Amino acid sequence: MAKAKTTYTCTACGAMSPKWAGQCADCGAWNTLEEVVQVASAVGAKRRGNYAGDSGVQTLAEVPQAEEARFTTRSRELDRVLGGGLVVGGVILLGGDPGIGKSTLLLQSLAQLPEEVSALYVTGEESLRQVALRANRLGVEGDRLKVLAETAVEAILAAAQRERPQVIVIDSVQTIFTEQLQSAPGSVSQVRETAALLVRYAKQSGAALFLVGHVTKEGTLAGPRVLEHMVDTVLYFESDSGSRYRLLRAVKNRFGAANELGVFAMAETGLKEVSNPSAIFLSRHDAEVPGSVVTVTREGSRPLLVEVQALVADSPLSNPRRVALGLEGNRLSMLLAVLHRHGGVATFGLDVFLNVVGGVRLTETASDLPALLAVLSSLRDRPLPHDWVVFGEVGLAGEIRPVQNGEERLREAAKHGFKHALVPRKNAPRGATVIEGMEVIGVERLSEAIDALS
Numbered sequence: 345m346a347k348a349k350t351t352y353t354c355t356a357c358g359a360m361s362p363k364w365a366g367q368c369a370d371c372g373a374w375n376t377l378e379e380v381v382q383v384a385s386a387v388g389a390k391r392r393g394n395y396a397g398d399s400g401v402q403t404l405a406e407v408p409q410a411e412e413a414r415f416t417t418r419s420r421e422l423d424r425v426l427g428g429g430l431v432v433g434g435v436i437l438l439g440g441d442p443g444i445g446k447s448t449l450l451l452q453s454l455a456q457l458p459e460e461v462s463a464l465y466v467t468g469e470e471s472l473r474q475v476a477l478r479a480n481r482l483g484v485e486g487d488r489l490k491v492l493a494e495t496a497v498e499a500i501l502a503a504a505q506r507e508r509p510q511v512i513v514i515d516s517v518q519t520i521f522t523e524q525l526q527s528a529p530g531s532v533s534q535v536r537e538t539a540a541l542l543v544r545y546a547k548q549s550g551a552a553l554f555l556v557g558h559v560t561k562e563g564t565l566a567g568p569r570v571l572e573h574m575v576d577t578v579l580y581f582e583s584d585s586g587s588r589y590r591l592l593r594a595v596k597n598r599f600g601a602a603n604e605l606g607v608f609a610m611a612e613t614g615l616k617e618v619s620n621p622s623a624i625f626l627s628r629h630d631a632e633v634p635g636s637v638v639t640v641t642r643e644g645s646r647p648l649l650v651e652v653q654a655l656v657a658d659s660p661l662s663n664p665r666r667v668a669l670g671l672e673g674n675r676l677s678m679l680l681a682v683l684h685r686h687g688g689v690a691t692f693g694l695d696v697f698l699n700v701v702g703g704v705r706l707t708e709t710a711s712d713l714p715a716l717l718a719v720l721s722s723l724r725d726r727p728l729p730h731d732w733v734v735f736g737e738v739g740l741a742g743e744i745r746p747v748q749n750g751e752e753r754l755r756e757a758a759k760h761g762f763k764h765a766l767v768p769r770k771n772a773p774r775g776a777t778v779i780e781g782m783e784v785i786g787v788e789r790l791s792e793a794i795d796a797l798s
Contacts, residue, residue, distance in 0.1 A: 352377040353532045358570050380525075380533045412599055415510075418456045421608060421617045422449070424646070425579060425592050427600015430511065430552040434599060435543050437517075437572060439557040439565045440581030445590055445608070445615055446556050448482065449581070450513050451475070452614050455484040457511060462488070464509035468495045468519030482614040495529065497522045497538045501545055509551060514542060516556040517571075536570060543574050572596065584703035589624060590615065591703070594644070603707075604644030622649035622760060625702035632730050635722030638762070639714035639735045640753035641706055647749070647756035649733070651701040652711065654718035659695040670700025671711060679738060683716050686742025686790045689723065709737035710747040713766070713793060720794065728797060731763040736771070742790045746770035751777065758782045766796060 352361045354377055359370035367374050414429040423429045426436070440446045447470075454463040467475055472493050479486050490507060494500050497520050504512060514520060520538040521529040528534065539555065546553040555575065557565045565572060572578050578596040583589065592606035607621040618624060626638060626649055635654040640647050652671075659665065668676040676698055684690045698715060700706055713736035721728055728734075735753060737745040747753075750771030757765060758779050765784045772786030773779055787793045 351380050353380045354378075355532055358532050358536065378531065380527050380531065414599075415458065415461060417453045418458070419453055419617065420619075421592065421606035422453055424644075425594045425600075425604045425606040426577065427594075427597055427604070431576070431599045432510075432552065433547050433550045434577065435546050435553045435555065435575040436577040436579060437555045437557055437565070437575040438579045438581065439559050441559060441583070444581045444583055445610060446581055447515055448478070448614050449592075449608070450515065450554055450556070451479060451484060452482060454489050454511060454513060455479070455486070459488070461511060462507070462509045463490065463511040463513070464504060464507055465489060465491045465513045465515070466500055466503075467491065467493050467515050469516060484614075495519050495521060497541050501541065504545060504549070504551070508549075511552045511554070512542075512546070513554040514556065516558060517542075518558050539571055539574055582703070582705075587703055589618070589702065601644045605646060605648070622756070625650040625704060626760075629730070632727035634725050634727045635718050637714040637718040637721065637728055638733050638757075639706075639711055640733060640757055641704070641708060641710060641735075642749055642753065647753050648704070649757060649760055650704050650706070652706075652714045652718050653699045653701060654715070654722045655695075655697040656691065656719055656722040657695050657697075659693055661695075664691075664693060665695045665697075667696070668698040670703070670705050671698055671715060672707075675712075676715065678740070679712055679716050680719070682738055682740060682742060682790065683719065687716070687720075687794055688791075689720060689794075691719070691723070694723070708747070709745070710735040710753075712736065712738035713744060713790075716790070717766075717793065717797065720797075729764065731761070732766065733757040733762045733764070734766045736766075736768040736787075736793075738790060744768045744787050744789060744793060751779075754779045754782065754784060766793060 352364050354368040354371060356373040356376045357368065357371040359368055361377060364377050368376055413432040416429045417423055438446055454465055457463055472491055475491055492503055517535060517539055518530040521534050522537050525533055525537055542553060559565055576598040577594060580593045580595060582591045582593060588610045590608040590610060594602055594604045596602055607618040608615040609618055637652050638649060639652055640649055666673060666677050680691050680696060696719060714734040716738060717734055735747060737747055739745055746768040750767060751773060754765055758781055763782055765782055767784060767786060769786030769788045772784045785796055787796060
């Protein structure tokens with residue numbers, strides 16, 4: 345009989361320890377070690393063999409160079425985030441807050457797959473009747489979509505081998521367990537082992553696999569971090585509280601561009617694609633207002649127009665507040681120091697609030713210059729013209745650095761009716777390149793940008 349072995353696993357990082365301790369030795373987290381009883385089994389050793397198929401040792405020159413086989417989900421936004429569609433044998437991990445629409449998105453996507461593509465929806469959190477009620481509310485036709493309510497991974501794999509679906513959805517991986525382990529579903533060892541079995545099946549059978557994952561209160565995927573390394577693509581479903589818009593963001597993609605963005609709108613009949621997301625992130629005020637600047641950011645392969653708003657007010661506190669929503673707070677403090685040193689504008693004793701309209705998160709440095717000009721506009725109570733667009737990185741020496749894909753950003757702004765652009769000089773069109781209908785002003789120093797708007 346196999347001998348049981350007791351170990352302790354960290355729920356934060358997945359590290360294993362032979363004995364319990366108050367602090368994890370690997371990640372330093374406190375009170376995260378949980379007892380796990382493991383049973384050594386020859387079946388388990390055999391199960392891990394040939395993880396992605398037996399290919400043998402080859403040189404890189406001998407490996408076939410054909411492009412990966414893909415098929416569309418018939419959802420333009422989802423296909424964009426995936427890099428062009430589902431990859432045969434690809435594994436996608438989808439995370440998001442409770443109730444944001446993960447199950448709705450996948451149920452709608454499976455229902456609109458091409459007729460020649462078979463799919464299996466496995467639910468571990470709901471009954472089949474609940475899934476059918478949601479499908480009826482969404483107007484989803486269930487003639488071709490097969491569903492299964494099961495939590496044992498061995499039963500799921502047996503059903504998949506019988507049905508041979510080309511797309512499988514597991515909702516969610518935290519509810520699935522394997523009979524080889526005695527720990528509870530959702531524990532680190534169960535999530536890691538069940539995910540490994542499902543990924544192994546997807547790689548060997550060629551089925552595209554969706555794993556729905558829970559998120560913690562910090563917004564990260566629950567379970568061991570190794571789960572994100574095991575899959576091919578990691579998607580996050582994001583939304584501001586009370587907003588009807590949902591952002592689907594790729595943070596890892598082995599078959600496409602990372603940081604790609606898809607935009608959906610939640611309606612009574614489910615999620616609807618937003619074909620022109622720039623329109624929803626621009627307020628388009630009836631009159632020019634101080635503290636508002638439009639910039640062009642880049643999310644994956646798509647240029648996106650967003651509005652950066654700033655509010656500068658007298659502070660009643662001895663330590664003025666610096667609040668940034670959609671931008672990094674430390675970078676805002678740094679930019680205000682550059683504005684004082686190289687622009688001659690001080691914000692001592694003033695509260696500075698910065699917000700990106702629509703809940704978009706700007707992570708690239710092209711938002712530096714529009715953020716500073718929005719602060720300056722609010723401080724002086726002088727609005728920028730509504731047909732101006734601004735982008736550029738600001739260095740500590742007060743220089744305006746160029747950003748990637750400058751010409752593409754300008755063309756996107758011109759397409760939306762903007763007539764003037766304030767950009768780094770090296771991003772300004774050169775030679776015969778002309779942006780029709782747009783005047784482009786190139787600057788090299790922060791002082792030049794301030795003077796251009798005076």
